[in-house]
Amino acid sequence: MNLTNIGTVKDILSRHGFSFSKGLGQNFIINPDICPKIAESGNACEGFGILEIGTGIGVLTAELAKRADKVVAVEIDTRLLPILEETLADFENVKIINEDVMKCDLHKLINEEFKGLQVAVCANLPYYITSPIIMLLLESRLPIESITVMVQKEAAQRLCAKVGSRDSGAITVGVNYYGTVKKLFDVSRGSFMPAPNVDSAVMRIDLNGERRLDEESERFFFKLVKAGFSQRRKTLANSLSSVIGIPKEKVYEALKAEGLPEAARIEQLDMEQLIAVSAKLMKE
Template structure:
């Protein structure tokens, strides 16, 4: 069964009375060259257990299953399991879990399903929920080697942006703290059905063995980062003061103590700068 064929997709949708959902951000891959490239980018072979998020009708799932030891595909759309039962028939190394990935205990799921195996995440993520999924995977410090996902090109560039550059934001800092990201390749809109209005890109996040900077309290560190980018047009001092409920004077002093100009913009700050400001704020309290 050629799942990238439009005729096959339409036949399946008709058979199972399935209409693509905008709410679930469903865009199925119809370019047969794309799934192998994604799996190549993730470096998957027989040793690996693979967590897939949002398998859709199973286009990428089948490619992953042909190379991986085991695949667990987490799908939120209750209409899809019967479709997947047909499209993944005969693949005994695939398990579909009908759950919302944001509400799933992924650590327990991985321990149960991938015992003794190295694990990677590989997925064509729904664009409307990219950041929450990525942040859950990173913040829970799951035992995964890399996260290789297809997302909107702009989102991929933001995920991979270097802190201290104009393109960076709170999510760029969080990603760099936990992982080393790189954009692998782009995918044109015509590779999907229905075709989205944007170009897509595959980004790979290689999880760091230890975070990029050492801080005493990750929660406080990320609260500082989020506050800085919460009002991007302001200086870092004003944005941090507003976001954390501190006086501008206190924050300006902390920036100065960290060796920074109090008029610095949030996107000019590196992970190390944020750690130094965090330490200066602590010392000043």
């Protein structure tokens, strides 16, 4: 079954009475070159189990299953289950879990489903929930080697930005704290049905497994980072004061200790400065 053929896709969707959900950000891949490349660059190989987030009609799932020992896909849309039963019928190493990945116990899932295997994540992520899913995967400290995701262009730029630059965001800090990120290739909007309004890119995050801060310090650090970037146009002192109630004077002192001005915004701090300011504020 050619799951990237538009006629085939339309026939499957029509027979199952399926319509695309804007709310779930559904754009299915119809470019036949994309999914094999994602699978090959995303650790889908012998000895690996792959956790997929969102299946569509199973185009990427099938390519992952051809290469990896096992694929477990978490799909929130119940309407896709009968379609996947048809499109993935030839693969005995695929399991579909009908849940919201943001509410799923991923540690339990990995422990139960991938015994004896190395684990990697591959996904074509909906734009509206890209950053929350990636941050969930990172902050959960799952036993995974890599996260290979297709994201829309704006999210790709944020992921690739340098910490301390204008394009950086909380997600930039997250991927650089937990590992390294690399853009693999671009994907044009015409590669999807229906076509989104922007182009996309496939990114790979390789996790380093290191812990730079203890658990409590790490939680506070990311609380600070998220608070700062939630009001990125404000000064760091103003955003931390209004979001998490840290007195501005304390923030000024922490910034001064790092040679930074009182009016510094969070996007102006590099990783080491963020960690140092966080450590000082946590002691207060």
